[in-house]
Amino acid sequence: MLPTRLLRSSTINANEIAHFSRLSAEWWNERGEFSFLHKMNPVRMQFIREKLIETAYDEQPEEKVNASKVRILEGLDILDVGCGGGLLSESLARLGARTTGIDASESNLAIAQHHASLDSRLSTNLTYKHAPAESLLSQSKRYDVVCSMEVLEHVDHPAMFLKTCAELLKPSGHLFLSTISRTPLSYFLTIFMAEKVLRQVADGTHTFSKYINPSELLEFFQTYPPSTAPGNTLLPWITRLYDGEPTRKEAEVRGLIYNPLSASWILAPRGAWGAAECNYIFWVRKPALDAMSS
């Protein structure tokens, strides 16, 4: 469905459009409740960009990689799971990816579609679908990149969710997740300060027990796909850790740190101590087809 179709569609009346555009004003109000997400978006995109360039350099002759190219995601199919108002999806589409944003909330999607319709450049390669990720498994379409930002801490069955994302990837595909660690610091910053004291985020937005630590994600992909599965000859996505750290080509954890002085997020350097104590972004790669254990 093309975003502009929403506005033209006769089944949706003017009142609804007005309603969506008001809601959209909130999602896209860069200084409102979602301002943190808006500010985080460039940093998440920076990581995605850098990681894909890094893998390109690993796999192609240097002269074939054009790292300064804007449309670095051209030719890739990307799925944005839990796209919300479309903050990340729009950015992915601008870098050239054939982007599909999915969300469980219909009103979020209407907002995303409405907002995308304001930018004529997005009409060719950005699509939104109202669908839970699981429902895509029955289709044959698989993706080069699956992103799910600030979603994991909200789902009820994280293991199921991770498995779904993993299965939606093509071999050699990239999975990007950003979420929050379960640490005293994260409780303090994301629940105590943000919800209770500063009230920047609506009360009840986060549930501390649902937070997932980087080590838990690493552990998950060390045993994924489970070797007990019948006929499984595949290697786990993460084959080894050194001092608790994965190798650069298999997975990576990077802290996202908010700097209140400049009111911006910083992508912490690789292996920065304590950087992933609160918000972090996680990348893992599905092994190539030929990467079978003998």
Add this chain to the structure above:
Amino acid sequence: MFTSRLLSKRSINSARRFISTSHEDFDVVIVGGGPAGLALASALGAKQQLESSVKIALVEAGDLSQVQNWSFSSGTFSNRVVSLTNASQAFLKDTGAWDHVEQERTTPIDEMQVWDGISDARITFSASELGVQQGMARLTETLNLQRGLLRHLQSIPAVQIVDKSKVQSITVDETPGSWPLVHLDTGRALKARLLVGADGLNSPVRSFAKIPTYGWSYDTQAIVCTMEHPPKGPFLGPNTTAYQRFLPTGPIAFLPISPTASSLVWSTRPTLATALKACEPSVLGCMINAAFRLPDVSIRYLHDRILEAHKAGKPITDEEIKAEIHWREQSHSIDWTSAYSSVSANTTSSLGVPPSDAEMMPPIVTSIQPGTIASFPLRYNHTETYIGEGQGSRTVLVGDAAHTIHPLAGQGLNLGLGDVECLSSCIQDAVLRGGDIGSYTALLPYTQERYLENHKIMSACDKLHKLYSTSFGPLVQLRSVGLEVLNELDSIKAAIMMSAGSVSREDRPLSYSSDARAAFFDMAAKGVENIGSAAHVAGIVRGGLANLAVTALQNLATAAASSQQEQQRKDTR
């Protein structure tokens, strides 16, 4: 549900839509083809990777082909001249535009002499002292720069130039996030993802975005013209020294542009500017020579004479003013061989050994190039922010649209070019991360980086102007102490030169935003502030003046010294 007001507004909008039947979409619409707007277009256009992702239009009311084909015979110069700091030049070199600026029509400034009109306390800045080769700054005609930028733009297909087109109105749909639509008087309408106001002091983009601005008029006009004078001769070296004298009525500056021509920027009372412009040009020439040389009492006397004659409807003649100046020189016992004499001396010949004090004074003006005398009102103006919000979203201001300052430090356009450099790299960063370059998030780093930096320099210039535009005794005394102490302190000089941006980023590999540079700005601004506030206090409490001044300057000195050490430590790392 709609009130009648709303309805009528709607019909106006739809009528407008009817006139401009269709619109064109652009990623960036720059309004204003002044130096700031052109520099932005050329900087963005020069970023090759942006070419297919960022479509740019530059709108200008005037005819830019006239600027592009502008030519002056050699030896004659336009009256609008700017001094470009090394940082500004480095930026223009980076983008490739500097290659198109005709170098023969520019002059480096190797030395600056600045002195007080009342006490004659003087500071000298020189490039060699600081170890920079290419001068502290470079003087160029604004038209030479604009023409260079336009020539550079010729090779950049991503930029569409829309000149002879005045912005008539700017409208936007009520839907949040909509793109503003720029209506031109030619009937064209351009829709902008990002609308840049590079449209000068009375910025229509700023009014559209409802960005508040505050400021004041200085009750001062800047007289400009191109002055001719004999070459300095073998004893005095090339004409690469800029001179500025701070008179109580405002500073007068002599800016070299060729061996035998220099540009004037004389800030003075509007009534005097009007009277001087009404006289024959040679009267202005005589008054310029006198304004650099005679004691303040005599200058005030001459001003009164000119104003009286003007009021009486008989502008003072060349002969009359020469007679007055001659008499003044004699009554001050200025020897005719001295550089301080302008009328009594034989000015036509530059041969022979110059007087021993010749270096203290600019060459004697012998004539004014025809048609170059003009004057501009001076204002201080700074907007509250550089990015629009709400209905004014997707707008950003650069250059004089965002800020105008007193020209006494020659910083106006340099601040504008700093804006342009920063904004173009913000845009690039946002594009590479898939951002929407019209969004607040993409533009925020631009205001964060530029606002404070501009503010510091602007308030320093404003305070300097206020500090000097007085003949109140204690203040003059304080000033003279200040300047003389300054002369002793190399570190402070370096700091002030740094604040004038005379060191390019190549000489000192620091970015615009780097902490060390910011520290220097800070310190230079504080230094001026200290003198300024000491002077302010002096107005109230007359006792203990000297103490105050000494303390202020000591603080300044220690700040400068420690900051310099810090800098050296960083450099050696």
